Amino acid sequence: MDPWYSAKDVLLCDLCEIPVHQMYCHYCDFCHVKLCKACVGEHLSDLSEEHRVVPFKQKGITPNYPKCPTHVGKLCELHCKECDIPVCSLCLLSIFHKGHNLLNLQEENKPKKEATEKDLDELLNSICPKYEENLAVIQREKTGLEKHYEKLTTDVVKRGEDWHREINVVVNKRKSEIDEMKTKHMAALDKQEHEITSIIAEVNQCIVDLRRKLDSNDASPSAYISRNVEFRSLPPKLSLPHFCPLKINTEQLHQMFGSLSELSITTEEHDYTMKKPDHGNVMRIPQAVLYPQMEPEAEYCPPVKPLLDEPELITTIDTGYKYLYNVTCLNDEEIWTCGLDKIMKLYNLQGKLLKAIQTKSGNTPRDIEKTWSGDLVYTDPNARTVDIVYNNQIQEVIRLRDWTPHYVCNISYGDFLVTMVSDDGEQSKVVRYSGSTETQTIQFDNEGKPLYSSGDLKYISENRNLDICVADNRAGAVVVVNQAGKLRFRYTGHPSTDKGSFYPLGITTDSQSHILTSDCEFHCIHILDQDGQFLRYIDNCDLKYPWGLCVDMSDNLFVTELNSGKVKKIKYDHHMIR
Structure with missing residues (x-):
């Protein structure tokens, strides 16, 4: 096909509507109409309007000046800067624009x-x-x-x-x-x-x-x-x-x-x-x-609750222990406590003693934890056992040889994690149990070096992302491994000069995957994110020798004070107090 006659180059005359090729088409730059050769004369015959007809391919080259409202038939090619209006050549003779700064309208509009x-x-x-x-x-x-x-x-x-x-x-x-x-x-x-x-x-x-x-x-x-x-x-x-x-x-x-x-x-x-x-x-x-305790493959997305600038002390409960070790929430209204005594005590938040249970052996329990079914688990280092209180009856769940259990946490799927020390005091490890069956041992890193110190003070908690967090007191570190037991990080304290050395004791985690650990020596709580980044201290609320920690379902923090025998409930994030 001849490119001169391609369909895209064919136009319609706006007057007679006959098809015409671009090379033979004309255009009126003032009236904005397409014209065939035969209609050009007819269009120019209209003397009521000013016209300027050019070949179609040159359309738009003629400036489209506005008509002068004062002088009929004249176009305004200039702009009066002082009056801010377009003017024609006759307007220049007017006294209204005498001495004014006049600019070319086309340049002005460029x-x-x-x-x-x-x-x-x-x-x-x-x-x-x-x-x-x-x-x-x-x-x-x-x-x-x-x-x-x-x-x-x-x-x-x-x-x-x-x-x-x-x-x-x-x-x-x-x-x-x-x-x-x-x-x-x-x-x-x-x-x-x-x-x-x-x-x-x-x-x-x-x-x-x-x-x-x-x-x-x-x-x-x-x-x-x-x-x-x-x-x-x-x-x-x-x-x-x-x-x-x-x-x-x-x-x-x-x-x-x-x-x-x-x-x-x-x-x-x-x-x-x-x-x-x-x-x-x-x-x-x-x-x-879905909640991770029920569906391990799902990711729990709780609503974000920013930390308070100043944590608030909500209530204080006096347990009567000479030395108070740990606390665990049975629910949002009741807490179990244990201390330097063979008796474990259940209190409500008003400080009323609801129940007291003696250990099976008569020994002092080292740690306590509530199970998902609401039963109470405790460790008995002297008897080498982990026991459960079920229907007010105490049953032995785990009995060890050559190792002594110290701290326990109940984790997802109903399993237990237990920190333990060898009889010679040289080794420490974390063991996962399903019922009485050992299913996992966490003791060494990828290089075969011990993950934990030989000391027995090792509170333990599982985070929402299934990381296992251990407050290793003797090592001066919070040691965090993933569910498979691979080291993720060690937190050795915030490098602030006013806090000094770091020797963590109690540890717990909340719905935001924050890690909270107590610093008894400097009377404060460290709050970390799930990757070990320091977020802030809880160093008000008149804390004295904070030891054991736990949080309830609303992320209220419960702190035991070793020497006073008191449990303090603290609000540290933006949530509604019930």
């Missing part, structure tokens, strides 16, 4: 034209494509929105089904325990029934013998031994077991069930030149996140 051309180019090549791209993103998201929210609903329903299965497992376990208790109870009653029946027979025989003796009027001396003392001791009565349900904490249930990340719809303006448009510039689709 910067504005350049700015306009720049804006047009930006609108065409940048802004409009960005909006069209964002529009395409929105349309794609709208297409997949129903499917995504159906998946969210499915995930939540599945989560509920998982909980129902777990609840059924617990219920069936309790039912099995009840059946076993019932069988044992019945066997014990059968045994007591048989024993009492035999005793009744013996008592009846004694009655017969004694009556016969009294009726015989036998005056001869005879050997008589009374059995009444023997019969006075009735057999022990068996007590019926009871079910003691824990109070259901609705907020705790919501947190453990899982949460949705917030739906974030951006309403502020975005500068497209600062970042490329993507799905995130329009809307972040919420993802279901």
Whole structure:
């Protein structure tokens, strides 16, 4: 095809609407119309308007000056700077513009034209494509929105089904325990029934013998031994077991069930030149996140709670211990405590003693921890055992040889982590247990060097990201390994001159994956992020020799004071106090 006659070069005359090729087309720069050769004369015949006809390819070269409002037929080619209006040649003769600074209108408008051309180019090549791209993103998201929210609903329903299965497992376990208790109870009653029946027979025989003796009027001396003392001791009565349900904490249930990340719809303006448009510039689709204790493959995303500039002391509980070692929260209203005593005590937040339990061996417990089911676990170094208090009965869970258990934490999936020291005092390690079965040992780094010092003061806690955090007092460090036991970092204290040496004691973690550890020597608490970066101290609240630590479900901190025997509840982040 001849390029001179390509379809893109064919135009329509605005007067007769006949197709005409560009090379034969004309254009009126003042009236902005396309003209074929035959229509040029007709257009110029209109004397009511000024015309300037040029070849089509030269359109726009003629300045389009405004018409003068004062002088008919004249164009304003100049601009009066003082009056800020366009003027024609006749206006120059007027006294109104005498001595004024007059500028060429075309030159005056050149910067504005350049700015306009720049804006047009930006609108065409940048802004409009960005909006069209964002529009395409929105349309794609709208297409997949129903499917995504159906998946969210499915995930939540599945989560509920998982909980129902777990609840059924617990219920069936309790039912099995009840059946076993019932069988044992019945066997014990059968045994007591048989024993009492035999005793009744013996008592009846004694009655017969004694009556016969009294009726015989036998005056001869005879050997008589009374059995009444023997019969006075009735057999022990068996007590019926009871079910003691824990109070259901609705907020705790919501947190453990899982949460949705917030739906974030951006309403502020975005500068497209600062970042490329993507799905995130329009809307972040919420993802279901589940609590790590229940689903290890999921990531828990709690709401961010900034730290307070000044932590607040909420309440103080006097436990009566001469030396107070540790505390663990049974729930948001009750705390277990242990100290230099064989008795472990349960208090409410008003300081009322609710329960006291003596250790099985009569030894002093070194550490205590609440299990996910609400039972109490404690370590007994002298007996080399880890014991659990279940239904007010103490059962041995772990018994060691050649090693002594010191500190314990109950972690995800119902396992335990125990810090222990060898009998010769030269080695320390952390051992994971599932029930009474050892499933993991954490003792050396990748180079075969010990992770922990030989000292026995090693409180332990599991973080929300499943890191294992140990406050190694003798090493002067918080030692953090991942779930596989690989060293992540050591925190050896903030390098501030006013704090001096660092010897951590108690340790705990919160819902934000903060690590909190007590510094007894300098009467403060260090708060770190999950990567070991120092965030701040808690050094007010009149802390004296802080030792054991724990947090409740609302991230309130509980601190034991070694010498005063007091537990202090402290608010250190922005949350609602219940």
